[in-house]
Amino acid sequence: MSEILPPLAQDTSAVLVHDIGNYIQIAMSAMRLMSRDDRLAGSTALGAMLAQAEDSLDRAGALIRLSRHGPLIEEETELGNCLTEMATLLRYATGPSVTVRLHTGLVPRVRISRVGLQNVLLNLAINARDAMPAGGILTISALLADGPSTPEVEIVVADTGTGMSGETLARAFEPRFSTKPxxxxMGLAGARQFIEAAGGRIGIDSSPGHGTAVTLRLPATA
Ligand SMILES: Nc1ncnc2c1ncn2[C@@H]1O[C@H](COP(=O)(O)OP(=O)(O)O)[C@@H](O)[C@H]1O
Ligand SMILES: [Mg+2]
Known part of the structure; x- marks a missing residue:
């Protein structure tokens, strides 16, 4: 007598992460081969683009590895470096019609996963780009702020885009809520989860026609 087995209980997102990881590895190997190709030697522009693509895949790979091997590892992170390191990536991600401005003064370090924070900022920058189809300005600034009890670092990601309706704003952090085709x-839901796990808070200030500012507050290290 044949028996019909129930489908295997699988965590689909874990499987997905695993499979994406495989494709990232393949793409990385292809990029490495390309970067060694003699035909590239004549073009610094192509070399720079390839380096950027490699850097992005590298980051994606790092996130996949981290998500497989447990929580993102927290480290003392200096925000000035953390942002400067991302400048080129942010410019590529937002495209030529968006002006990217990064402002960091002397701010204390925060204890957080550097790759994780950079991933949040990239997600916010991509949201900003989507909200500025005709171009605009994306400003990311970090400053020292007074927290409820101890000093905090405030990171503001602001755009001059469409802004959100009250209804969208109310649901923006909801997992799988999107107004895009x-x-x-999952961008804002993931950002909130990550920031809160690091002991921080995230908020949005937005209205139609007035752009959007997403504020992250993180405890400063003593
Ligand atoms: N910077 C922004 N400007 C305008 N609307 C935004 C911005 N960021 C997020 N949103 C709104 O919040 C929704 C949820 O964002 P997110 O969680 O990143 O998911 P997704 O980008 O996949 O739609 C978006 O679909 C959009 O309606
Ligand atoms: Mg998004």
Whole structure:
């Protein structure tokens, strides 16, 4: 007598992460081969683009590895470096019609996963780009702020885009909520989860026609 087995209980997102990881590795190997190709030697512009693509895949790979091997590892992170390191990536991600401005003064370090924070900032920058189809300005600034009890670092990611309606703003952090045709709706939900796990808070200030500012507050290290 044949028996019909129930489908294997699988964590689909873990499987997905695993499979994406494989493709990232393949793409990385292809990039490495390309970067060694003699035909590239004549073009610094192509070399720079390839380096950027490699850097992005590298980051994606790091996130996948971290998500497989437990929580992101927290480290003392200096925000000035952390942002400068991302400048080129942010410019590529937002495209030529968006002006990217980064402002960091002397701010204390924060204890957080550097790759994780950079991933949040990239997600916020991509949201900003999507909200500025005709171009605009993306400003990311970090400053020291007074927290409820101890000093905090405030990071503001602001755009001059469409802004959000009250209804969108109310649901923006909801997992899988998206107003975009192909949107996954996990960017802000993931950002909130990550920032809160690091002991911080995240908030949005937005109204139609007035752009959007996402504020992250993180405890400063003593
Ligand atoms: N900077 C922004 N400007 C305007 N609307 C935004 C911005 N960031 C997020 N949103 C709104 O919040 C929704 C959820 O964002 P997110 O969680 O990143 O998912 P996704 O980008 O996949 O739609 C977006 O679909 C959009 O409606
Ligand atoms: Mg998004």
């Amino acid at each position: 192909a949107g996954g709706g």
